Amino acid sequence: MSQDVHYSVLLEESLDGLLQDKQGLYVDGTFGRGGxxxxxxKRLGADARLIGFDKDPQAVATGEALASEDARFTIQHSSFADIASLPDCRGRVDGILLDLGVSSPQLDEAERGFSFMRDGPLDxxxxxxxxxxxxxxxxxxAEDAMVRVFRDYGEERFARRIAxxxxxxxxxxxxxxxxxxxxLIEETVPKKDEKKxxxxxxxxxxxxxxxxxxxxxxxxxxxxxxxLKPGGRLVVISFHxxxxxxxxxxxxxxxxxQDFPIGVPVTHDQLKSPLKxxxxxxKAGDKELGENVRSRSAIMRIAERCLD
Structure with missing residues (x-):
């Protein structure tokens, strides 16, 4: 796979799970390279809208190019944590997609510093x-802070030794x-996993x-x-x-x-669950795994909004 290509993991499956109304409002919370x-x-109608979010300036530049090609799309240079901050999004979104993976261009570009296989600045x-x-x-x-991060976020057995x-x-x-x-890590870790x-x-x-x-x-x-509005879908693709x-x-x-204390009067709506x-x-099928090895750790979950 070339540096400039990003393989969109679980592409068809995620769109099938996300799309409810072809004329609706959708959010791609992790625009990446726009796959x-x-x-x-391509699946949405002429009156639909799609809003992309990304923290990466290079991704935003790609999003701006797409916005110039398609008036239905806009891009926000922001974290997907800010989705509800847009007035247009509060209670009106038909579907939100979160692909939590690091994009292939980020991994493959040495200057971004994500890869331990290519030399670049530690960014x-x-x-x-x-x-x-x-x-x-x-x-x-501090050493203790590094130990906490390596253990909690990396599940690293030798966190203290490495820190x-x-x-x-x-x-x-x-x-x-x-x-x-x-x-440094290679020299410090006593036992090596041949597969990782x-x-x-x-x-x-x-x-x-x-x-x-x-x-x-x-x-x-x-x-x-x-x-999300009632009936709106949340689709999340995780990688670890x-x-x-x-x-x-x-x-x-x-x-x-929802749980309520015994004896407290509640309405029928209050007894409903907010998500379904x-x-x-x-997970990715054999065909996708054969095309993109990075799909092997992907897992996708879908939920639907039930209440206002």
């Missing part, structure tokens, strides 16, 4: 115009390059931390409840267990009826 948005626009920011880079975070974080080694190394010279960090590079978990953890990915996901799910656990618990929580689970979790 899902372009495919959705890892989705929004390169804001916030500390990975190098800055590693330079200033201590980073502290020792930065006392001599700051870590500024991706391969520097990858080699030893730096995988730490790189994931740092990326999640500096981009506030899990915090933004929780805010986005809450925002979706405010933005931390994300999927948050999505699964959120949907489960709101697909159950649509089908089972979906």
């Amino acid at each position: 899902h948005s372009r495919a959705l626009l 890892m920011r989705m929004d390169t115009s804001a916030g500390p880079s990975a190098a800055q975070w590693l330079e200033h974080s 201590r080694k980073i502290v020792e190394r930065r006392a001599e010279k700051p870590l500024t390059r991706t391969l520097e960090l990858a080699r 590079h030893p730096a995988t978990r730490v790189f994931q953890a740092i990326r999640i931390e500096i981009n506030r990915e899990l915090e933004d996901l929780k805010l986005a799910l809450d925002a979706a409840m405010k933005a 267990s931390l994300e999927d656990r948050i999505v699964k618990r959120f949907i489960k929580k709101y697909s159950q009826s 689970i649509i089908g089972k979790a979906i």
Whole structure:
């Protein structure tokens, strides 16, 4: 797969689950390079609207180009956590799609600093115009803070050992390059998984931390409840267990009826659940896995808004 191509994971399945009204209002909360948005626009009618969100300036530039081609589309340089902040979105959205994966151009472009396989500056920011880079975070974080991030977001067994080694190394010279960090981890971790590079978990953890990915996901799910109208669909594609656990618990929580103390009078509507689970979790099929190995960890969940 070339650097400039982004494979849209579970493309047809996600659009099938999302689309309810061909003339409706939809949100692509993670525009990326526009694969899902372009495919959705092909299915939508002339009076439909699609709003894209992305923190990545390069993705926003791609979105602006698409907006100039298709008046039904607009792009917001913002996190998907801000979905409900747009007046047009509150209680009026027919479908929200969140594809939580890092796009292939981000992974494959060494200058973005996401990859432990290519040498580049330790950046890892989705929004390169804001916030500390990975190098800055590693330079200033306390050892205990790094241990927490590596354990909580990377599920790294050797979090303490790696954090201590980073502290020792930065006392001599700051870590500024991706391969520097990858080699340090490789030299520090005693047991290697043949199927996974030893730096995988730490790189994931740092990326999640500096981009506030899990915090933004929780805010986005809450925002979706405010933005979706009754019958509107929420489709979320996750790529690791931390994300999927948050999505699964959120949907489960709101697909159950509300609890009220015994003796408190309630209406029939109050006993209804705000969300309805649509089908089972979906994973990529053999055909897609053969075309894109990065699809192997994807899992998609769909829910439908039930109440105002």
